[in-house]
Amino acid sequence: MKGALTSFRVAVLAASLSLAGATTASAQLTSPETLPTPSGNDEGADAGDPRGNAAGAAAPPPASAPSDATPGSPPATPVTSTSGAELDEESAKYVADLMAQTGGGGPGGAAKQAFSPSLKFYGFADFMVQKYILLSDPWKGALNDNLSFGVSHINLYADADIAPGWKSMIEVRFLFQPDGATSGNIGHSTLDPLATSGRTDSATHDFYDSSRVVDLGGIAIARAYVEYALSPYLKVRAGHFLTPWGIWNVDHGSPVIIGPSKPYIVGEQFFPESQTGFELLGTAPVGDATLGYHLTVSNGRGPAQVLEDLDGNKALGGRLFLRGYWLGQIDIGASAYGGTVTDRRQQVTDLASQRVGWFDYSKYREISWAADLRWLWKGLHFQSEAALHDRAWDDNARPPGQYNMGYQADVRRLGMYSLVGYRLPWLNLMPYTLFSYYDAGLNVTFLGAHRIMAFAGGLNMRVTPTVVLKTEVQVGKFLGAVAGSLPASGSVNIWSTQIAWAF
């Protein structure tokens, strides 16, 4: 078995190196600065060009011409220059496009006349290879320690400039789940596995394919907002946005983050991953540094958080950060969030009239705090986040505890992680280590322990700017586990390898 695993590792390594060599060799061709753009222009386009159609190296007439960007849109209006001189057609197109991009020319001016909406699609995806390793027998019974493959992310962005100063951003994650995912009734399945598999089955019969079985996946909407730039220093977003806290939650895309798995404080959502409401944000220079801010008001968390607020308390949050370039780049930030989480339900209050009324089934107040630091200097990458989350239940709406034992307790969770890596000059390799600590506050969280420390070591290889290979071994050790409990039987160790790509 050990030999087979070793052979497998060698094969994966060989395949990785082979892939790395091949992709490195073609890096010049696939550089993100030459990515194809929605308008079909791929000549020298800067990655992420706001119009998705940056000018090419030898691309006259300009690839950025709005008429090229949006088939069927009216041609760019020739723009009279600010100096009064007439411009040739090529320059006029550029000027019009750039003015539209910046909102120049004043309200109703040249920018407005020249503007034509643009839309571009891009995103990221990743493929994971995972295996629990060196588990104790009790853990082998609890976890599936077979080598597994899976596509964990397929995130598609639709990014549009819809009017001068207005931007739309939609990010959708496509999932193969829920089919096959562990369902909520895992407890029942272990007691009666013949009756309950413990897994979700979303298979249905495809009417157009002789009613053969087809597995249905899911869609998670990560972001969907409209943004307006009120001034260079103030933007307003309305919709569904990522909570601006710390580093990892905003980085969030697998090509960006260094390792294949999240630290506990991020995965356990000390802050909500995303919110629905309004966000104010901006940056301003402070000496040689940049000061940035985010303020959010949202429905907060709850069983219907993306649809409605089930209590009268809006969740408030914010983040302040300072970015300086004193020794490389240093970002220091602090975040806070507070809200009320309410599960408000309806019941018949008068049988005779069938009148219904609301009651709070569960309700708690939550407050989260976090601090973060990122330091990038030459090849060095250091980042660390610490967070605290308090949950205080309303005694009139304190639901039963897990397994219907007692009632939910007030709890304080805290945790941190630190990641240190160094990008070597060879093959864009970055060896890194990640230390993560999490105190869940309640023993029930880990069935006999409430604190865990995880040590991870791995390699991140940016094969090209758009392709990343990662491999990591993580050892999770439980602290203060109750004797005889599952956590007391040993550590949980996992080997993960991921290929992530941006497109």
Next chain:
Amino acid sequence: MLRQHFTAKDLLTLLVAGLAVAGALTGRAHRADAADVPLAVIVGEATPLTDVSKSTLRRAFLSEPTVEAGVKLLPLNHNPGTSERSRFDSAILGLQPDDMSRFWIDQRIRGQGSPPRAIPSVPLLGKLLAHLPGAISYVKATEIPAGVKVLTVDGRKPGQPGYALP
């Protein structure tokens, strides 16, 4: 077989020699860049600026909103892979071409901005700067197009000791 022909010492010698060659090549490339004509930061004549700081240039070319003398700056780049672009990115942003591509890919995934527009030729760049107040770019100091003016960077002219650009 391999073990009979190469000892650990041989491999170490090869490694050191390889690194030395790589270092020498890098050094040569660096000297070649340094021997180039210095870059000059330019704006249209209508833009009310005479000087710009290195930190302002960094903000502008990292696509952070930047206002100088009441004008919002509109950074215009050279195409990736050009000598001007590589030298500017390295000196002002501290990023090599590969780092730069990685940086913008990451920013795009975060949803935190897009790179400045790249303009394919110096004559076109000159026309755009001349007609767009706030537009700012850089060219070799010997290739200043008509209708633009050269800014000092932190009070220094191109070629002066301590000038921020190579």
